[in-house]
Amino acid sequence: MKLAIHHTKGSFSERWINYCRDNAVPYTLVDCYRNDIIEQLKDCDALLWHWHHGDYKAVRFARQLTYSLEAAGIKVFPDSKTAWHFDDxxxxxxxxxxxxxxxxxxxxxxxxxxxxxxxxxxxxxxxxxxxxxxxxxxxxxxxxxxxxxxxxxxxxxxxxxxxxxxxxxxxxxxxxxxxxxxxxxxxxxxxxxxxxxxxxxxxxxxxxxxxxxxxxFMPDNNYDTRIIVINGKAFAIRRYNREGDFRASGSGLIGFDKKLFDERMVRISFDLANKMQAQSLALDFIYDQQQQPLIVEMSYGFMMPVYDPCTGYWDQQLNWHEGAFNPQQFMVEGLIDQIVQQKPAFS
CATH class of the missing domain: 3.30.1490.20 (ATP-grasp fold, A domain)
Structure with a gap:
């Protein structure tokens, strides 16, 4: 087994590389922007590429490259089921x-x-x-x-x-x-x-x-909740609205305490991730006027440092696992499971 990693400074790839080094997982660095990317991957079982919606070049071809590699039996993170709806x-x-x-x-x-x-x-x-x-x-x-x-x-x-x-x-x-x-x-x-x-x-x-x-517009929401599911594990943050604004995303005003989170949102997140067969799913939630959780948007990626203070994560049975964790480790482990099993892995 050999993983290919496209490295971009500040992206998930920094922690993917560290995980592979620390756990003796064979890997090589590749450049997805080169014309010969398919040739670069000829002896690899999977590609990991944290591409961003703000990169106009990646937006042009990341999905097409993903579909092509999947057709050849090469696993990808994020795969097409995870990323086709990204930034859409x-x-x-x-x-x-x-x-x-x-x-x-x-x-x-x-x-x-x-x-x-x-x-x-x-x-x-x-x-x-x-x-x-x-x-x-x-x-x-x-x-x-x-x-x-x-x-x-x-x-x-x-x-x-x-x-x-x-x-x-x-x-x-x-x-x-x-x-x-x-x-x-x-x-x-x-x-x-x-x-x-x-x-x-x-x-x-x-x-x-x-x-x-x-x-x-859903009134009386002073914050939203971001739930992320990766490889059967879920973690969360609460994002408070900016003063005088109805928006929470991008505010930088964040809560991490487990007591802040509605486990109905966690259940919904696991349910949707399983239905989608998503490797990574980030959901933003608010409430309607009957205090029922509603999804606002979804993504596969997120800003790494924002989630480092999270105090633990849930498994699919909603058991809480206290302590620090590395979400990018979950990604690599999930992809390795897919390679070993040679079938899509549910989140």
């Missing part, structure tokens, strides 16, 4: 509905006329989102039909930049007020620059247009 909120809507999971009621339109009819007959507020983006970017609270109509006209007209530059600036300003450190100070200057200079990602991705996507 519209795809996540269809998936959650098809699997009858409790998603926040969501609406997508591919016709300007149908969208306007809906906007002028529904209730408000609603939440507008682009299909891509993380950390609460590309998310707006829509308070009236006239606000919705303006967004619909733009969606079927000029479209939206792949990144909301003014929102990024506001986020940078908020972090400066919260952290008051050098990193936040330089982040603000970077945010100012991004107002005038688009990123390479924006230039390469083009504008989002030709559809419009809304979700119901």
């Amino acid at each position: 909120k519209v795809g996540q809507k269809y998936l959650a509905e098809a699997l009858q999971m409790p998603l926040v009621p969501s609406y997508v339109f591919y016709s300007k006329e149908e969208a306007h009819v809906w906007a002028n007959t529904t209730t408000y507020p609603k939440v507008f989102k682009l299909r891509g983006g993380a950390g609460a970017s590309n998310v707006k609270l829509v308070r009236s039909a006239s606000d919705a109509d303006r967004l619909i006209n733009k969606a079927f007209g000029r479209g939206f930049a792949a990144r909301d530059r003014f929102n990024r600036f506001r986020d940078a300003l908020w972090r400066l007020k919260r952290d008051r450190n050098r990193a936040a100070f330089f982040g603000l200057f970077k945010g100012i620059g991004r107002i005038f200079l688009p990123t390479v990602y924006e230039n390469m991705q083009g504008r989002e247009k030709g559809y419009v996507y809304f979700q119901e």
Whole structure:
């Protein structure tokens, strides 16, 4: 058995490499961006590549490479069942509905006329989102039909930049007020620059247009809960809203105590991960007005340092395992199990 790892500084690959070294697991480093990536993998049983939605090159071909390797019998992390919906909120809507999971009621339109009819007959507020983006970017609270109509006209007209530059600036300003450190100070200057200079990602991705996507607004949620399931283990954080904002994602205000978490959300997360056969599944939850958990969005990846203070994890029987752990270890172990068993491993 031999693993191939695409290494990117600051990604999961740093801990994958350390795990392989510490446990004498044979591995080699590969470069997925090279033309000969298939040749690089000729003597490998699996590929691990933590690709990111903000990497326009990876977005162009990561899924296609994954499908191709799976067709040849090579295991991949993340595999197609884990990552096809990554950074695609519209795809996540269809998936959650098809699997009858409790998603926040969501609406997508591919016709300007149908969208306007809906906007002028529904209730408000609603939440507008682009299909891509993380950390609460590309998310707006829509308070009236006239606000919705303006967004619909733009969606079927000029479209939206792949990144909301003014929102990024506001986020940078908020972090400066919260952290008051050098990193936040330089982040603000970077945010100012991004107002005038688009990123390479924006230039390469083009504008989002030709559809419009809304979700119901769920009031009285001062935080959301992120549950992550990997290889039969689940862990969680609570993310509190920014002051004066309905969004929690990207706030950096986080709780870790086990007492904060609703085990109904953990059960739902295990259930969906098993139905999807997902190697890694991250779900964001809020509550409806009857205090029932609802899924907002899903992903396969997450920021590593944020979860290091987690105090333990649940197994599939909801037994709690106290103490520090390494989620990236779970990923490698799950992939090795798949190689050994030569069949898809349920989370």
